[in-house]
Amino acid sequence: xxxxQNEASENGGADDxxxxxxxxxxxxxxxxxxxxxxxADADQLVDVAYRTIDTPVGQLLLAATAEGLVRVAFARQGHxxxxxxxxxxxxxxxxxxxxxxxxxxxxxxxxxxxxxxxFDLPLDRRLTTGFRRQVLAHLPDIAYGDTASYxxxxxxxxNPKAVRAVGTACATNPLPVVVPCHRVVxxxxxxxxxxxxxxxxxxxxxLESP
Amino acid sequence: xxxxxxxxxxxTHGPTVLRVCRAMLGYHEAEDxxxxxxxxxxxxxxxxxxxxxxxAWLVTIAKHKAIDSHRxxxxxxxxxxxxxxxxxxxxxxIEDIDELWSALKSLSSKQREAVVYxxxxxxxxxxxxxxxxxxxxxxxxxxxxxxxxxxxxxxxATP
Numbered sequence: 001x002x003x004x005q006n007e008a009s010e011n012g013g014a015d016d017x018x019x020x021x022x023x024x025x026x027x028x029x030x031x032x033x034x035x036x037x038x039x040a041d042a043d044q045l046v047d048v049a050y051r052t053i054d055t056p057v058g059q060l061l062l063a064a065t066a067e068g069l070v071r072v073a074f075a076r077q078g079h080x081x082x083x084x085x086x087x088x089x090x091x092x093x094x095x096x097x098x099x100x101x102x103x104x105x106x107x108x109x110x111x112x113x114x115x116x117x118x119f120d121l122p123l124d125r126r127l128t129t130g131f132r133r134q135v136l137a138h139l140p141d142i143a144y145g146d147t148a149s150y151x152x153x154x155x156x157x158x159n160p161k162a163v164r165a166v167g168t169a170c171a172t173n174p175l176p177v178v179v180p181c182h183r184v185v186x187x188x189x190x191x192x193x194x195x196x197x198x199x200x201x202x203x204x205x206x207l208e209s210p
Numbered sequence: 211x212x213x214x215x216x217x218x219x220x221x222t223h224g225p226t227v228l229r230v231c232r233a234m235l236g237y238h239e240a241e242d243x244x245x246x247x248x249x250x251x252x253x254x255x256x257x258x259x260x261x262x263x264x265x266a267w268l269v270t271i272a273k274h275k276a277i278d279s280h281r282x283x284x285x286x287x288x289x290x291x292x293x294x295x296x297x298x299x300x301x302x303x304i305e306d307i308d309e310l311w312s313a314l315k316s317l318s319s320k321q322r323e324a325v326v327y328x329x330x331x332x333x334x335x336x337x338x339x340x341x342x343x344x345x346x347x348x349x350x351x352x353x354x355x356x357x358x359x360x361x362x363x364x365x366x367a368t369p
Contacts (some may be wrong), residue, residue, distance in 0.1 A: 014357045020306035021229045038250050040286040045252050087215045092255055094215035
């Protein structure tokens with residue numbers, strides 16, 4: 001970019017010739033983005049649609065494929081990093097297109113308001129495989145308001161010795177909050193680690209406690 | 211490093227591509243061309259070489275969309291129906307944009323493209339040359355001639 005600018009200034013510069021064109025036209029940009037998002041969606045060109053929502057555990061990134069919700073990320077995990085990883089693992093055709101996430105956002109709002117105890121959403125589980133996927137599949141068995149130890153989840157998943165692997169599966173859960181890894185706690189009853197931070201885990205457990 | 215999320219491409223290059231479209235097509239036609247450009251870009255994006263110059267790639271697509279638009283509208287300035295209102299900072303209006311566009315239209319297409327791609331989009335002459343299908347020296351000359359001509363038009367216009 002610097003060579004470009006040097007080249008331009010060598011030529012005496014011509015920026016003044018384009019003074020009529022605003023460098024950034026915010027209103028037009030927003031209008032055009034909305035238009036592009038709806039046309040791209042109609043043409044099935046949006047492989048991953050995303051938006052963010054504000055919640056008691058901070059801003060959450062919500063991303064969905066045509067199949068369903070594929071990723072929920074906490075702010076501390078880095079939304080840009082989460083999107084870059086989706087570009088690599090799913091598709092770079094990623095667009096801020098909030099429409100596809102309307103139902104997810106509404107269910108999240110209801111959940112955080114204490115009005116919803118389970119999510120009723122199509123999920124795209126492609127980001128986890130193998131034993132981790134098996135572990136995560138069992139987490140909805142832990143009821144709202146209840147908790148289970150890492151060891152208990154290892155037994156549920158059919159491999160009682162894999163306690164550490166359960167910890168890893170929870171730590172790398174691509175769909176936190178919706179797939180309730182926050183309900184998995186240490187045997188001594190303390191919350192244990194959480195991708196969204198211990199404070200977020202406490203908030204979720206407190207929200208769900210009867 | 212693979213490709214960035216397409217949303218980043220829009221954020222980074224969307225404003226520049228809009229300026230290019232406005233310079234090539236005027237205020238009203240520009241928005242359709244912009245949307246067509248990014249829609250086509252999104253379609254082709256997964257096959258783009260991650261090392262490619264994304265701005266040059268977008269400008270190339272925009273050039274073709276502008277040609278399509280010229281064909282559709284027969285190159286005539288579209289009457290401005292809406293009462294011009296401020297479209298950005300610095301008091302620029304739809305009229306100002308269309309005035310610039312009219313001035314650019316009096317250049318040869320090669321001069322116009324060289325000026326817009328280099329001075330407005332900021333592409334290096336090597337990229338401008340490849341979009342124009344000419345040599346770097348020819349692109350440089352066309353841009354210089356174009357700028358001179360534009361200055362002539364503006365100076366002639368001011369009393």
